Each structure stands twice: as C-alpha cells, then as structure tokens.
Amino acid sequence: MRALNKLTSAQVKSAGPGKYGDGGGLWLHKREDGGAQWFLRMTVHGRRREMGLGNLSAVSLKEAREAAERWRAVARSGKDPIKERQRLGREAERMDNTLRTVAEDAFEARKAELKGDGKAGRWFSPLELHVLPKLGKVPVEELDQQDIKNTLAPIWHEKADTARKAMNRLSIVFRHAAALGLDVDLQAIDKAKALLGKSRHKATNIPSLPWQVVPAFYQSLTEPTVTQLALRLLILTGVRSKPLRFMRLENVEGDIWTIPGEEMKGRLGQTADFRVPLSTEALAVIEMAKPHEREGYLFPSVRKGVISDATMARFMERKGMEERPHGFRSSLRTWLAEATDAPHEVAETVLGHVAGSAVERAYRRTDFLEQRRVLMERWVQVCLGRTGEVLAMVSS
Structure with a gap:
C-alpha cells in the first residue's frame, strides 16, 4: 500500500506554489495567487475521479486526511464518492429542518387563510426582520426559550406589537414543526415570554377628532381633488382606509357599496362581503370623484395604483392636525354612542366589526343594513352642520 501521511503541518504552511501528495491519493494544490485546495484522486469503476475536499484556509491537514479516508472507504464499497456526496447533499436539503425552512413551509401552508394569500408578506415580515437573521440557520429542534428570549429582547419593550x-x-x-414529526419544545414560546417579562410599552390610540369638531373639518374640504374627496367619503362611511382607497365603481350598485370580504379586517376569518349604505352626500362625493377614475379605481394616485394612507395623513398634517384618517372611525363610533340610541351590535356593524358571540352570529342573519342607512343619513346631517350644534373650527 502506498505510504500515507507524507506531509507535515510545517510543510503545508511553508510550501510554495505546486502540488504536494500526502499519500493515498490526497493532494494539496497551492496556486500562484496564494490560494490552496485539498483534493482526492481515486479510481472508481475503472475511471479516474478527482474530488475536492475544501480550501486549506478552512480544512486543516488532519481534517483533510479524515475526509480522504472517509471517501476512500466509500470507493472501496463500490460507490462513486462524488455521486454519493451529491446524493447525501440532496437528502440533507430534503431534511432541512432549519427554522427558516420550517417557517417558510408554515407560511405556505397558511397562505390560503391570509388576505391575498399573504402575498404582501406582512404575515412573514416579523420573522423575516427580527428572528430569521439570527436564528434562521438553526435547526428548529435545537431552539429553546433562551434563543428566543435573546433574539426578541431588543424589541420586546420598544416595539411591543411587532x-x-x-x-x-x-x-x-413550532406547532407546524411538531405536525411534521420534529421534536420541538412547544413550551419554548411561553417560557421565553416568562423570561422576557411584561412589556413596558404602553399602547397609544390613533389620534382622532372629537365628533363635535368633525363637521368643521368636513366642511373645510371644498376642493374636488382625489385626496379631499377620499377624506370626505372616509368620514361619511366610517370604513377603513384600505377598502376606501381601493374602491372600484363596479362594486357600487345604486346606494350600496359592497366591499369584497378579503378587504375586510378583523372579521374572525369570515370571507363574506360587507355592504355599506351610501348616504345622499356619499353618492354626491362619488359623482364628483368619477372624473378621476383610472383602471376602475375611484381614487388613483398621481402615477400608478391608488392613493396611499400617507397621502391623506400628510394633508391633515399640513393643516396643523395631529389626528389621522383612521381616527374618523373613532369619531363616528363615539357619536353613535353619545348622540344616538343605536344598539351596540348595530353600532359595531356600522364600522364593520364582528359583534356578539359565535352562537349569536350563527342565529343572526342580518347586517342591519336599513338601520345603518338611517344612522348614516343622520351622520351626514352632523357633518354638514345641520343639527344645531355649536361646532369648534379646525385650523386651516
């Protein structure tokens, strides 16, 4: 048998450019540019094979010898070491149980439950931004509460919601990993929460105008621009910004605007469409907005798509206001509570909220459309200042 272990560590370190044999087919190739690689020469099935074993900077002489013996044993068993390594690599990919791989698989499995199949990535972004950069390459079975605690500690108090x-x-x-048959600690999340303690972050509500002041602001919106018309319709209908900004004329029939179920938020997995009664003032605003229509959207942006929520918010900022567009929902809800006798479930339905228990909802087969229609006409009178209330002015 050919002599083995011919090289010494000193020789490996000091040798100049060239090829140096360690015996048994193991070679070190030092290049002119200073790089160096290990490779193994073998004869398999009558064919000469040459297999790379890594760079000298990453693989020591001892490690190269161990790898060479491992692959020589494969060759002695009648298998091609190069093909066997490729096969093992493919198996490793199939058995990739890193947190990133399992998380992506869990995301794919849940897409059908998410709005727009989760294409916007908002479901995955908390993991992508704050967890996977640190733990993505760790096998999910090896993760424990300390790993999770250390990863989320920097944002636990500063970005509590995230x-x-x-x-x-x-x-x-983790539950998805357990369903795959992986040995994960399903209690690790709760343990991590216990280690992190209660968040010191205090949630703040989105600033909103008192409902008594809304009329002054509404009446200040006198220009027929996309932004001002969008704000007017937002105030009149009490809907969220997104369905309003993506409003399409094809979804308006008579005095009813039907918002597709996937555009509704917080409806506990329900996919039913939501009908919005349009008051006489709301219909008038829609008529004024029609000349702006582009590609079916009533409130298009200057360049492409639809206006953003930030567009309306910046308009309010320029008027010296701290309040934000979403706050008009709070204004409307407070008016419903303080100035009307609307039942709780009707008032909640005005805002598109799910009211009542699952059993109550199962037996209640109405969306209170007619009751809401009356309320929204009354809200118009408030916004137009026709109720006799003394209203404070909004700075312009």
Whole structure:
C-alpha cells in the first residue's frame, strides 16, 4: 500500500506554489495567487475521479486526511464518492429542518387563510426582520426559550406589537414543526415570554377628532381633488382606509357599496362581503370623484395604483392636525354612542366589526343594513352642520 501521511503541518504552511501528495491519493494544490485546495484522486469503476475536499484556509491537514479516508472507504464499497456526496447533499436539503425552512413551509401552508394569500408578506415580515437573521440557520429542534428570549429582547419593550406578532408567528411555526414529526419544545414560546417579562410599552390610540369638531373639518374640504374627496367619503362611511382607497365603481350598485370580504379586517376569518349604505352626500362625493377614475379605481394616485394612507395623513398634517384618517372611525363610533340610541351590535356593524358571540352570529342573519342607512343619513346631517350644534373650527 502506498505510504500515507507524507506531509507535515510545517510543510503545508511553508510550501510554495505546486502540488504536494500526502499519500493515498490526497493532494494539496497551492496556486500562484496564494490560494490552496485539498483534493482526492481515486479510481472508481475503472475511471479516474478527482474530488475536492475544501480550501486549506478552512480544512486543516488532519481534517483533510479524515475526509480522504472517509471517501476512500466509500470507493472501496463500490460507490462513486462524488455521486454519493451529491446524493447525501440532496437528502440533507430534503431534511432541512432549519427554522427558516420550517417557517417558510408554515407560511405556505397558511397562505390560503391570509388576505391575498399573504402575498404582501406582512404575515412573514416579523420573522423575516427580527428572528430569521439570527436564528434562521438553526435547526428548529435545537431552539429553546433562551434563543428566543435573546433574539426578541431588543424589541420586546420598544416595539411591543411587532415582538408580539413575532412570538405569535413562532408559536405557529413550532406547532407546524411538531405536525411534521420534529421534536420541538412547544413550551419554548411561553417560557421565553416568562423570561422576557411584561412589556413596558404602553399602547397609544390613533389620534382622532372629537365628533363635535368633525363637521368643521368636513366642511373645510371644498376642493374636488382625489385626496379631499377620499377624506370626505372616509368620514361619511366610517370604513377603513384600505377598502376606501381601493374602491372600484363596479362594486357600487345604486346606494350600496359592497366591499369584497378579503378587504375586510378583523372579521374572525369570515370571507363574506360587507355592504355599506351610501348616504345622499356619499353618492354626491362619488359623482364628483368619477372624473378621476383610472383602471376602475375611484381614487388613483398621481402615477400608478391608488392613493396611499400617507397621502391623506400628510394633508391633515399640513393643516396643523395631529389626528389621522383612521381616527374618523373613532369619531363616528363615539357619536353613535353619545348622540344616538343605536344598539351596540348595530353600532359595531356600522364600522364593520364582528359583534356578539359565535352562537349569536350563527342565529343572526342580518347586517342591519336599513338601520345603518338611517344612522348614516343622520351622520351626514352632523357633518354638514345641520343639527344645531355649536361646532369648534379646525385650523386651516
């Protein structure tokens, strides 16, 4: 048998450019540019094979010898070491149980439950931004509460809502891993929460105008621009910004605007469309907005798509206001509570909220459309200042 272990560590370190044999087919190739690689020469099935074993900077002489013996044993068993390594690599990919791989698989499995199949990436972003950069390459079975705690500690108090979402997503990923048959600690999430303690972050509500002041602001919107018309319709209908900004004329029939179910938020997985009664003032605003229509959208942006929520918010900022567009929902809800006798479930339905228990909803087969229609006409009178209330002015 050919002599083995011919090289020494000193020779490996000091040798100049060239090829140096260690015996048994193991060679070190030092290049002119200073790089160096290990490779193994073998004869398999009558064919000469040459197999790379890594760079000298990453693989020591000892490690190269161990690898060479391992692959020589494969060759002695009648298998091609290069093909066997490729096969093992493919198996490793199939058995990739890193947190990133399992998280992506969990995301794919849940897409059908998410709005727009989760294409916007908002479901995955808390993991992508705050967890996977640190833990993505770690096998999910090796993760424990300390790993999770250390990863989320930097945002636990400063970005509490994001941290909460990241924890929620991790819990789903761990349950998905368990369903795949992986040995994960399903209690790791709760343990991590215990280690992190209660968040010191205090949630703040989106600033909103008192309902008594809304009329002054509404009446200040006198220009027929996309932004001002969008704000007017937002105030009149009480809907969220997104369905309003993506409003399409094809979804308006008579005095009813039907918002597709996937555009509704917070409806506990329900996909039913939501009908919005349009008051006489709302219909008038829509008529004024029609000349702006582009590609079916009533409120297009200057360049492409539809206006953003930030567009309306910046308009309010320029008027010296701290309040934001979403706050008009709070203004409307407070008016419903303080100035009307609307039942709770009707008032909640005005805002598109799900009211009542699951059993109550199962037996209640109405969306209170007619009751809401009356309320929204009354709200118009408030916005137009026809109720006799003394209203404070909004700075312009």
